[in-house]
Amino acid sequence: MVDSIFCTMLLLLQKKGVSQDLILAYKTLGVVFGGLVTSPLYVYPSMNLTNPTEEDYLGIYSIMFWTLTLIGFVKYICIALNADDHGEGGTFAMYSLLCQHANIGILPSKKIYTEEESLTSTQPVVAGRPGRLRRFIERSIIARRLLLLTAILGMCMLIGDGILTPAISVLSAIDGLRGPFPSVSKPAVEGLSAAILVGLFLLQKYGTSRVSFMFSPIMAAWTFTTPVIGVYSIWRYYPGIFKAMSPHYIVRFFVTNQTRGWQLLGGTVLCITGAEAMFADLGHFSKRSIQIAFLSSIYPSLVLTYAGQTAYLINNVDDFSDGFYKFVPRPVYWPMFVIATLAAIVASQSLISATFSVIKQSVALDYFPRVKVVHTSKSKEGEVYSPETNYMLMLLCVGVILGFGDGKDIGNAFGVVVILVMLITTILLTLVMLIIWGTHAVLVALYFVPFLLLEGTYVSAVCAKILRGGWVPFAVSVALAVVMFGWYYGRQRKTEYEAANKVTLERLGELLSAPGVHRVPGLCFFYSNRQDGWLTPVLAHYIRNMRSLHEVTVFLTLRYLLVARVDVKDRVAVRRLGPSGVYGCTIHYGYADAIDFEEEDGLAGQVVGALREHVGGEEAARVEAARAAGVVHVRGKMRFHVGKDTRLFDRLLLGFYEFLHSTCRSALPALGIPLQQRVEIGMLYKA
Template sequence: MTILENAETRKSSAEQSHGVKSSHAMLMLGAAGVVYGDIGTSPIYALRETLRAATNGAGVAAKAEIIGSLSIIVWALTIIVTFKYALIVLRAGNQGEGGTLSLAILARKVAGRAQYIVTALGVIGAALFFGDAFITPAISVLSAVEGFVLTDPDIAGYVIPITASILITLFAVQRFGTSKVSAVFGPVMLVWFGCLAISGLGHILDDPSVFQALNPLEAIAFAIDHSTVALAVAGAAFLAVTGAEALYVDLGHFGRTPIIHTWFVLVFPALVINYLGQGAFLLSNAGYVDQPLFEMMPDWGRIPIILLATAATVIASQAVISGAFSMARQAAQLHLLPRLTIIHTSETQSGQIYLPQINWLLLLGVLSLVLGFGSSDAIAAAYGISISGQMLVTTLLLALVMRGVWRWPLALVVVVAIVFAAIDAMFLTANMMKFFEGGWVSIFMSSALLAIMVVWTKGSKRLFDKTRKHEIPLTTLVNSLKKNMPHQVPGTAIFMTGDPDSAPTSLMHSLKHYKVLHEQNLIMTIKTLPVPFVEDEERLTITPVDDGFTRLTVAYGYMEDPDIPGALKELRKKGIKFDIMSTSFFLSRRMLVPAASGLLKGLMTRSFIRLTRFAADTTSFFRLPTGRVVEIGTQVVL
């Protein structure tokens, strides 16, 4: 920055600098609440479950088991969250946006012939994310509510009803928007991380030998000496890093620098100090394992910390729910899922959205887990498979980006990819060992979402190919109309179609039944481009066909919601004059009928037809004026 001698200018520059610092601080505070909500609540159960795995559920851990388990947790946080996500993955922004689908789209650009494989990995990663979205609210809230049992054992019978009530309330308020609640997320989590650090410091000197856990050789020695339980311990220790993917998913909301600074300045130190404090507390109490985080609190502070933990788990759950909404919107815009009803709950923040179908589906799944498993210990067995699988997908896609986009040396890419992939594969294998104990739930939920995406994409392609066979080229229709022009009526008609080269079915049926043609006809196609956002100057593509027909392509990014009236306002600026309130929108409403076919094909066809019934209404999805829409039905046999 150039230093000017003018005093007023120096004052202005100082004010701007203060504004930047203030904005950065607010982003860091917001990141503490949203990005780190999940990983920040892991101390409630991560060390507890790791030690139970190390002792085969004995409940009393020896010093070597405590030090070894702590070392695995600390170095998992260091390697996976710090090195992999904070320092490398966060660099892979697609126009500033993150997440598995964004990374897959970025990798597709350099994948060459492997584009279909990259797309498949992106779809699998998205499905795995949804598997995690079901489990995180269940285990987080349940583990916090279980803490009340320490204050009054009689509460044990009410843990499930209290947890269910909190979760039902959380999902019920989603339709009102989270902007007001989100305003307190950061401050609450700031207090939470402060309490984690203070409580850890208060006990870390109970047994200074706990600092041995900072030596990575302790983790290696433990794995060698306890080979029979090493994988089980790794699977439990993985609970400490669940939520790491949130750093990348929320990249577009907060930016890379605030997320990284929040991790190094606040979250990472607080977590490490607290885990060491828990370990020292256990070492000084004969290694008895129950609820170390809550038990090491003074009696007067136990209830307040449990209440704060409950609030923190609700925040962690809210962050996952919001992430699921965002991921579902991306998937729908990329045509991996049916169109979803999207309700914007904020006039200023486009990311504040509510998806009713996804919301109630998540609530049903979360309550099923709470009621079915009954305790956070049991749910912990289901936790980890989907997240570790998603992390492995991220590593594979990242390798393509490092080599093809960043142009890193091949040797460096190979080394980095192998190290991260080996660690991810180890944790995935460790979590797969819990398959029959509950891990099957994660696989089932992710597989169900994956099946829905596959059915929808394949069914949509079949429907497109089927309808295209019965349509004629638009230019052929236009030329034939010149020879035998039907009666023309004043005004503009917009025919929406997925294939701009063919005459829309709605246009053909309009000519057949009404036998009239508007003076101005726009053949409109909505395209979703493989970028988060589309610049305004690239939004519209206008291609005249003749004096009465014009092709119009409206492009959106996968993070944008289609707004046809808004796009048409720009169209008028480009010289195409019309009054939107006197314009008719013609849509094709297809009635799908399954054809006689084999068992598998018939099942997929019927599943696709059922999915179409859950798709959001075209008129509301594209924000069309309801009084100006004409839907023309046609039957299609699939």
């Protein structure tokens, strides 16, 4: 009924010319805000209150109201959503944005090259006079590494959030069975919750758009019914609840409870669950649609729902352990149980989608081992699905439910990731303000200082719960950080070896003119990851052993830029490399772009088309003839040779990198290249 009314209203508005953002805002309910709007299911049960009083509840509601207002509305809706990178959000998108405007990345900052530009230019495009902060970070390798580590930790914490949100949301909803039926055991609740989550993860392959279309009616019903019950509870139990919006109730709460009040912050922070996922999910929708949905539906719904819960608990002070279902009137208990369960399933979607987004960003920027990333929408490049990530999340979510078995214990772990990732966003957003936006220092201080104090206080409270379940997100984050660092270290050592043993264009000419080396018919794509005007050592290894090179050879580089998207006209850049029939080609892609060469004429067709435009005449005909003679894709497969003189640190890290490299996906299958056209040339690099 609610869905029908909403859709009819949208159709009428659309006929009158109202923006499509309204329809998109409706769809965001099913994906972006799930974790945020279902937080009333588990906030009060996670607090472990002891003999609470009316003043305690008023103080708690005041804390939640101002947390939602300051962090949810002011920080994310008004400020953070503007720090997008071509429509992509999240900590890695902000790091990418910083790398584009300053030379602060660990890996060389990347830009789009034209035919006239030298391939030795690797500086980012920056405007204006650099400030002292930017100059300091650019000159300090320690500061640059800390910045990268901060972005990595933010991404890892968000993934930890993606593990815990589905677990605590579904488990808290299904636990409602034990109210009317006390005989239902906890293992039965855990088993049913795990089964529901498995079903949800199996749906992910159909894409965010299809899932959101199915889920939006559920979340619309949830955001409509819970505040209605909240208003009823306010009228029946405590009509004066909104006086708690005055901040002085927060002061009274801490003066009265002191250390105990500080400890309870670990539970109140859960009211803002899902705000970071809202930012990370930006690539799936749009800034305006998220803002419309939040201000018109989510924010008022949460304010009224928490007010109703608090009003009920003031008159039933000992019911906090089941703070949601107890405040639901008996006549509508079962309908609300069904809606709550379905809403909890939807809540999981926002974090799952956000996890797919950040994994795709880190893979594209070569900070994470390659996993399969599928674009599930032809119109929105930000909608992605990763099978490996999906099933790993599924196993971890089920493991958390079966391992903890209690929403209170999961809440201890949950608060840690919720606030730490928000603190990281605050730090990165401050750097964006100073380095990119050029915001006045006074305005930056008005943002940074209050949010640092607010979130820093929350961090101090949740860290006390590390030993009571909070270690879980840290363990996951550390494991992911080790994987990312091991991959990054191996890639860096590989780059260093190739730089020391590079093949220049002059050296290439010498190799081709050596006795016994022949040019054979056909078109060869020789893959390289260098954009510095020189080629990798595996080329010399190939020519010396094969004693030949194809008549037309294109040294091809797939270059992922630190931007979200690259215009089609700028994607393929070609140039001559000196020896006859030898060319260089760079294909530029942003981390939000799809690489799909199975359509149209394939990879060979796109590159040959660019070559025809570049060379023309007889040379173009020669390229076409070589393509007709046969196409082969040559890829070097380099491994590190760890000798007895290799340092122990390198033995461990490079051994770990080799393990990751051997288990991750190859780059070529992702390009749709026929198996019979692939050739791999092995070579050992000395560690």
